[in-house]
Amino acid sequence: MLIWGKRKRKKAEEIERLTRSLEDDKAQARWEAAEALGRIAGAKAGPALAKALGDEHPFVRWKAGEALASLGAKKALGILLEALESDDPLRRAGAADALGQLGDRRAVDPLCQALASESEWVRWSVAEALGKIGDQRAVPYLIQALDDEVAWVRRGAAEALGRIGDPQATPALTRRLEDENVLVRRSAARALGLAGEPGAAPALRQSLSDKDAQVRRQAAWALGQVGDGQDLPFLERLLDDAEETFHQPVREAARRAIGCIKRRHRGKTVQIVRRERR
Numbered sequence: 001m002l003i004w005g006k007r008k009r010k011k012a013e014e015i016e017r018l019t020r021s022l023e024d025d026k027a028q029a030r031w032e033a034a035e036a037l038g039r040i041a042g043a044k045a046g047p048a049l050a051k052a053l054g055d056e057h058p059f060v061r062w063k064a065g066e067a068l069a070s071l072g073a074k075k076a077l078g079i080l081l082e083a084l085e086s087d088d089p090l091r092r093a094g095a096a097d098a099l100g101q102l103g104d105r106r107a108v109d110p111l112c113q114a115l116a117s118e119s120e121w122v123r124w125s126v127a128e129a130l131g132k133i134g135d136q137r138a139v140p141y142l143i144q145a146l147d148d149e150v151a152w153v154r155r156g157a158a159e160a161l162g163r164i165g166d167p168q169a170t171p172a173l174t175r176r177l178e179d180e181n182v183l184v185r186r187s188a189a190r191a192l193g194l195a196g197e198p199g200a201a202p203a204l205r206q207s208l209s210d211k212d213a214q215v216r217r218q219a220a221w222a223l224g225q226v227g228d229g230q231d232l233p234f235l236e237r238l239l240d241d242a243e244e245t246f247h248q249p250v251r252e253a254a255r256r257a258i259g260c261i262k263r264r265h266r267g268k269t270v271q272i273v274r275r276e277r278r
Contacts, residue, residue: 038067053094100129131160162191193222224257
């Protein structure tokens with residue numbers, strides 16, 4: 001009993017020390033403290049870690065959010081939802097990141113409301129979080145976010161919609177294939193492939209001639225997921241495209257997409273033949 005009491009006091013002293021370290025002048029000391037608190041302190045560290053979500057250093061915010069998420073929904077959900085309503089934009093963004101890591105669907109509605117935040121940092125973090133949770137209730141809000149004035153919020157919304165994979169986002173995503181920002185166009189093309197809606201094929205064909213090689217590569221990959229035989233001539237034109245992205249030529253993505261379409265339709269032909277023989 002005496003030994004247990006000493007251990008309890010020692011742990012309490014360590015938690016107190018780590019909590020003070022969250023105010024240290026050195027960022028490394030703060031993020032190491034956040035990481036350790038999540039590991040040893042449990043729910044007792046919740047308020048201190050929630051405060052650290054507003055730290056000026058992004059790695060400290062990330063470690064605090066990671067530590068809170070590791071506590072599980074029972075201990076952390078309420079703390080994070082409260083932080084999502086903070087007056088501090090950094091803290092709200094950090095809470096959104098942590099809610100995405102937590103993955104609890106009860107956070108979807110509050111996160112959807114937070115997409116209307118005045119802070120672009122919060123809106124981007126919220127879009128990312130909704131994509132990680134993957135709940136279809138977020139789709140209408142993310143579609144609206146595709147028209148955000150800030151490019152990286154539009155990109156975050158496109159990536160989130162790709163993760164969710166709801167075909168109702170197809171018209172809005174196809175419009176983003178003509179976005180002025182190349183990163184948005186890349187994300188929109190990939191999202192359309194993930195959504196798997198054949199109706200996206202005509203717009204993706206147009207993106208095969210985009211001036212950016214990565215957009216062309218993503219569009220080729222996406223056509224491999226949603227296209228059919230009539231898309232093959234468009235992909236074949238890319239077989240001479242030697243421009244590289246991430247050490248891989250665009251023509252390689254086109255070659256693979258052609259293979260995907262042929263295999264998919266060969267399978268359909270076999271199924272039809274088998275049905276006719278019956």
